[in-house]
Amino acid sequence: MQGRTAGNSFTVMNELVLPNDTNSFGNLMGGRLMYWMDIAAALAAMKHSNTPSMTASVDNISFKNPIKLGNIVHIEAKVTRSFNTSMEIHLKVWGEDSVHQYQYESNEAYFTFVALDPNGKPRPVPPIIPETEEEIKLYEGALRRRQLRLILAGKMKPDDANELKALFNK
Numbered sequence: 001m002q003g004r005t006a007g008n009s010f011t012v013m014n015e016l017v018l019p020n021d022t023n024s025f026g027n028l029m030g031g032r033l034m035y036w037m038d039i040a041a042a043l044a045a046m047k048h049s050n051t052p053s054m055t056a057s058v059d060n061i062s063f064k065n066p067i068k069l070g071n072i073v074h075i076e077a078k079v080t081r082s083f084n085t086s087m088e089i090h091l092k093v094w095g096e097d098s099v100h101q102y103q104y105e106s107n108e109a110y111f112t113f114v115a116l117d118p119n120g121k122p123r124p125v126p127p128i129i130p131e132t133e134e135e136i137k138l139y140e141g142a143l144r145r146r147q148l149r150l151i152l153a154g155k156m157k158p159d160d161a162n163e164l165k166a167l168f169n170k
């Protein structure tokens with residue numbers, strides 16, 4: 001299958017935090033943000049694979065700064081690497097106070113999506129061609145992150161995680 005550049009999957013999503021999106025502290029609810037992140041990741045996965053794709057897993061997310069009511073949420077998503085039927089998507093999220101004109105980091109995360117055929121079965125996706133320095137770094141780390149998440153999901157034996165083991169056996 002012909003490879004596609006990581007840049008081809010690049011997706012930008014913006015949202016405005018409205019009262020219905022907030023918790024009792026007047027900040028964006030984590031669950032609402034994760035919902036938006038899931039949509040941005042799905043769009044990136046679908047751009048890469050040209051196929052409906054489903055969330056298989058979400059790696060840990062820690063929120064560094066609350067995003068406030070009336071602020072803008074910026075989400076960027078890009079496929080870092082594809083395997084057989086699955087794709088790892090890297091997301092960067094930050095908030096923007098457009099009145100006082102500053103931006104602040106919210107979080108970074110990795111989502112895994114699986115491309116599905118019309119029968120709902122996983123289907124192969126094109127390989128990723130990383131181009132920029134950042135894309136190459138993310139591409140190279142993706143194999144280790146995949147092995148770790150498959151071990152945690154009980155889908156891989158630690159003994160088979162050669163990339164992870166190599167980190168400790170240098």
Ligand SMILES: CC(C)(COP(=O)(O)OP(=O)(O)OC[C@H]1O[C@@H](n2cnc3c(N)ncnc32)[C@H](O)[C@@H]1OP(=O)(O)O)[C@@H](O)C(=O)NCCC(=O)NCCS
Pocket residue numbers: 054055056057082083084085086087112114122149150153155
């Ligand atoms: C994701 C799903 C399609 C995988 O199906 P499956 O029968 O486990 O298929 P396989 O074991 O062949 O795995 C298919 C791919 O998913 C990957 N995968 C499966 N579980 C995974 C997990 N927990 N984390 C990361 N990747 C996972 C496999 O590594 C494989 O990738 P590869 O083909 O690139 O090697 C299936 O588990 C599913 O439908 N889950 C529910 C998804 C869902 O409903 N999401 C929305 C949230 S409500």
